[in-house]
Amino acid sequence: MDLNDSPEQAEYRERVRTWLRDNAADAPRVRGEGMIQDEDERVAAWRTWQRRLVEGGLCGVTWPEEFGGAGKGPIEQVIVNQELAQAGVPGPLDFIGVGMMGPAIIVHGTDEQKRRHLGPLLHGDEVFCQLFSEPAAGSDLAGVTTRAVQQDDGSFRITGQKVWTTNAQFSAYGVLLARTDADVPKHKGLTMFIVPMDAPGVTIRGLRQISGEAEFNEVFLDEVEVGADAVLGQVGAGWTTALTVLMFERLAIGTAPIGYSAERFAAAIADAPGAREDSAVRQEIGRIGTELIASRFNGHRMISELAGGGVPGPEFGLAKVTMVSAAVDAGDLIGDVLGPDALDHDDEWGYMISFLPGLKSAGGTEEILRNTIGERVLGLPPEPRLDKGVPFSELRSRQEA
C-alpha cells in the first residue's frame, strides 16, 4: 500500500515542478484576490497562459502526440493538476474543450474536423463549449427538443434553447446535441454538431445564480445554419457521441483537484469563540470531516486504479454525492458558527453557500446518480419507463395529452 509516486511518476512530477518554477510567475490571476477584473482582459491573459501550458506539456496531457498533446495517461493528468494547484496557478482557460470536446473530436471527428479544430482548441485560440442541457432536458438528456432539420443542399438548420453553458460568452464553437428525427425512439434520433457561436441566429445570455454571479449562460438558436460537415460522428448516432463526451467529463472531473476539504472547513471555525468547546459543533465537524477524509481516500483509490489502467466507472458518482452533501452541511455549520457575516457576498463561505444548491444538480443530480449507481453497480432493476421503444414524437404528444 503506497500513496507515493512510482519512480516514473516521481520523475514526471519533478519535470512538471521544474517547469512551473520557471514559468509560474507569468500566470494570470483569474480568480480570488488580485483577479483581473475585466473579463476580456482576463480571457486574453488566460488564453496566452494556456498556450504556454501546451508548450510545457501541461495542457493536453492525455491527448495523443499527433494532435499536439503530451501522449500521457490519466495518472500524469492527476499529477499535473496537483502541481498546478500546489503552485497556485490556473490550468487551461478552456478546460471543457481540452478535457471533453477535443477528446470527443479525436474519437468521433473526421480527418478534416481534427485538422481544422484540434490545434486552435488546444492552444486556446478557439474555445469550445458544451450545448447539451436544455430547460426541459437535464437528467433526461436524450429528451432534448432542439431540432436540426436537413435542407435539400445537405446543410442543417438548428432551432432551440440550451442552458447551463459555461464559457459560451467567449467560445468560438459549441458541441451541440440536437434531434434530427422525432419519429424514432428518443435515443436514436439524435445527432451531434459542431456549431460556430458567431453564426447568425445564435444568442447568448448570462444566467445569474444565487450568488449574483453569472457563471453559466443560456444559448438560443434560431434557424442557425450549419453545413453537413458540422456533424460530429454519424447522423442519428448523437447519443453515442454524447456518451463519449460524458465519459471524458467523468475523467476530467475525477482528476481535478478537490477544493472542499476537512482541514479547510475545520480551520474556518477553529478560532471562533466557543466552537472548540461545543459538543454539537464537534460532532458535526467530526462527521463532516470523516466524510471528506473518506472521499479523499476514495480519490486515492480511484487514482490507484487509473494507474493500473482502469477508467472511472459509475461508482465515481458516489464521490460527488459525498462531496456535495458534506460541503452543504459544512456551509450550514460554518454559517451557524461565524454568524451572518459568513453570508456576505465577498466572503468565501457566502460564495460557497450560494454555489452549492446549484452544484447539487450539476453533472448529474443526486437522485440520478443514485439511480445509475443502483442499477449499474448494484445491479438493481430500473424503474419501468414509459418512453422505451416509443417514437419521440408520440412521446411528446402523450405528455401534452
Place this chain on the structure above:
Amino acid sequence: MDLSLTDEQEFLRDAARDALRRTDTVAAAREALEDVAVGKVPTLTDLWPTAVEAGWPGLLTSEEHGGAGLGLYDALLVAQEAAAVLAPVPLVSVLPAASILDAAGDEASAAVAGGELRAAWLPVAPPSDREARWTVDPRGGLLRGDAPTATVSGDDVTLDGEVPWAPDAPGADRLVVVGVDADGAPVAALVDAADAGVTVEAVTRYDATRPLGHVRLQGAKGRRIAADADALARAWFVAQAILAAEATGVAGHLLPIAVEYAKERHTFGRAIGSYQAVKHHLVEVLRLTENARALLIYVAWASEHAPDQLPLAAAAARSGAGQALDVATREHISVHGGIGATWEHDAPLYFRRAQLSRRLVGGDADATDRVAGQLLGGVVPA
C-alpha cells in the same frame, strides 16, 4: 500510488474466510441469543484455537518478539472477515494487548503472540484536546471515569480501580492494564486474571457473541510492562481500527444480501429494488461502506507511514464505519420487511451487534469527537 492488496494480503484474507467457514458461526450466534432468552449463560463456540492456529494473536507482533510482524491493515482484513460471520474472535482485546507487549519487548510477548497465554487489553483511553486524563468508559451516563491508579515499586505495580465493559475479559489468562501513577502518567502492567485483587464480572448485553466484563482491581498485583505513553495510546487506536474493520466487514457482508432480496421480492408487479425509495437507500449503504473501506486504507497508511496521523485516521475510521454499520443493519431490516425484525431472520443478530458495538470502547461518538479535536487542532489528513 498503489492501494491494491498484495498477494500475501489476499492469501491472508482467503485463509481467514476458510478457517471461519469450518464453524457455522451465524447459527452459533443465534443459539447464544436463544440461550440468553431462556436465562442461560450463552455457550459460544470458542474460536480461540482457530485464531491461534491461524496466528492471529501475533499478527501485529514483530518477528523479533514472537509474532508475524504484519501491518495493521492485515489485521483489519481478518477482523472484517470474522465480523461478517459474527465470529467471536477476540481481536479487539488481544491485538492491543499484544501491541503493547511488543512495543516494550516484554518477556510475555511471544507467549501472547503465540496464543499460549490468552491476554486481554482493558480499554483505557488516552487524553484528547478536551480531556486531559486517561479515562475508562462509564457504566452509564456521559461522564468518563478515571483510569485505574497504579502504584509502582520497581517492577511491581499495584492497581486499583474499575474498567467497565472490557471486551473478552472473562476467559482471559492475563490482563494488560493501563493505569496512571501519582503524577497522572500512564503505566502498563501485566496482571494475572486469577490474582486475588482482580474481579471479572462477566456480562452479556444485547449481542450474545460479544463477551464483556466489568473488571474491578482492588490492590491487584501486576508486573510492569515497559511501554511508553505513545505505545499505550496506540493500543487504543488499534482497538478503534479493529472495531472499524468489524463494522465495515458486517456492512459489506449485508449489502449484497439485501440487494439480492430487493431483486427477488416483488410488490405491485415489480421488484422492490426498482423503486427509487428502496434503491437510493441501498446506494447509501454502498456509499457509506465504500467510505469505510477508504478510511481503513487511511488507517493502514497512517500506521505505516505517518504515525502522527493514526489518532485521526483511527477515529475517522471508527466514526465512518460505525455510521455505515448503523445504516446497513437498519436498512437490512427494512428491505426485508417485517420478517427482518424477527428471530426468523438473521438481520436482528447483526442489528444487535451494531447496537452494542457503537457503545463500546469509547463509542462511536467519542471517535467522532476525536476527529473534531484533531482537525480543529490543525492535523491535515494525507
